[in-house]
Amino acid sequence: MRRGLADAETEQVGAALLLVATVAAIAWANLGSGYDAFWHTDARVAVGEWSMGLDLYHLVNDALMAFFFFAVGLEVKRELTIGELTDRSRAIVPATAALAGLVVPALVFLLIARDSGQAHAWGVVISTDTAFLVGALAIIRPQHPSRLRVFLLTLAVVDDIGALSAIALFYTDELHVVPLLVALVALGLIALVRLMPSGRGPLYAVLSVVVWFGLHEAGVHATLAGVAVALLIPVAAPRQNDVERVVELTRAFRQSPNPAYAAAAGRQLRESISINERLQRSFAPYVAYVILPVFALANAGVVLDSETLRRSMSSSLFWGVVAGLVVGKLVGITGATLLAQRLRLGVLAPGLTIGRVAGGAALSGIGFTISLLIVGIAIDDPAAQDEARVGVLAASVLAFVLGAAVLRALDARRPVVPPGTVLLRPFDPRRDHYKGPTDAPLVLVEYGDFECPFCSRATGMVDEVIEHFGRDVVWVWRHLPLHQHHPHAELAARAYEAAHLQGRHFDYARLLWAHQDQLERLDLLRYADEIGLDLVRFEADLDADDVLRRVREDEDDADLMDVAATPTFFIGTERYDGQWDAPTLIAALDARRPTP
Structure with missing residues (x-):
């Protein structure tokens, strides 16, 4: 799940606004009776003799939050179709951890709150608030957070699927068949809209409104309309x-x-660009900056007077929520990750340790948005609602403190190494592209970019180094396309990987270096034809997800090491910061040659 800097900034600012809205809601609720009176103001929609009334609280939770769930559904659809969750080997560990992070907190809650009369509210503790989670990582700033962030975001997608399924299956009281059929027919029409040659946007909008009204009148929580519609929006690379x-x-x-x-x-x-991704980009700021803060303002306003706090401290519902989120998430996610590794179901990304996963698992106890939503759905008694809300707020604070303590303790224990001075992933002949014997005493690793003129000049230097050392050196090539400066570099890297699948990547690389100013798609196909590659296979491989993922893995390693320039060399596992001319590099390699 690769997100840009703009996405990360949106999430962080959104988390800050969410926190401000939460504090404002608590302050407002404790200033007098105006808070409840405002959110219970009636709002009514009428068409002829038909009318539907909602107070402002339900308008936010049932209508406005449908847009939030629509955005969540778009992301889930994308990840299942063309994202991280399409690759079992990459997704299995966070997906397994997410499932445990749903089940274990619910079991912990039931164990503690089974006699509270609110045991059916177990759904309160199963969800992680992604916005607060990302904001927490930004505040804590652990060393090298990128891999942990990817792990937690992948986990959050599965977490969202589970939470939405719980709302649909366990928190629907009764069904009215006719409006449900209307909603289903509208969903069927939405599935067909993609076949329209034009005017799809207005049709999606109108039919989505029909789905929302149909589900609302059918007795299904209307926010699920957002998910249902989003899952039918097409997505493709x-x-x-x-x-x-x-x-x-x-x-x-x-x-x-x-x-x-x-x-x-x-x-x-x-x-x-597929409509799914266009809508994600369009909706993200509104969800982060408007919808979630307004939701927090409407739902986080709990009176924190002495009576409420005293009642909460002695309530098994309160302790069930706190333990479910803080303990259940930590134990479930960390334990499942360890189990998945022991059973060899999958592996953690390079640089991601079980300790860091535990820190992220602790932060996953920040269950805010969906937790507060389910409080309003699952619990009818206002006093019990207050206890559960206090529990969610307390658990979120404790989860942040615990996660920060774990991550900072890990950073303090490990030696302080400037980013990029030590190679994250040692030479692996089963995966890397290399020249020379795999058991050579000297290893030279290069991160490069086929559109970078400095990398082109470095190729001659590398040839001299290999000629000088003979079988005493192995040279390793890894991709680091600099997208901002070299717009064709990633496509060229993918072409190199496609040529590798036919065993001709080094021959192909020579043509890439010779024609750095001609790296359009048609040029890359022409080079493949020149060296006799199967063009049909080459073009299919050029667009394959596995090839793109192979390039992105090298990029991720470079990001984690804070390597941002090309060429960048490592001798053995130590970064080389000297000049790139052959005599200087040969001297540096000689200086690090193992003694007999």
């Missing part, structure tokens, strides 16, 4: 033909600027 068409239209506009070409280029550019 950009097709190369569409991208090439954008290039053609842009070239036409550059040669003859006119409104028709501008409109066509804009439309083709928009259509080249």
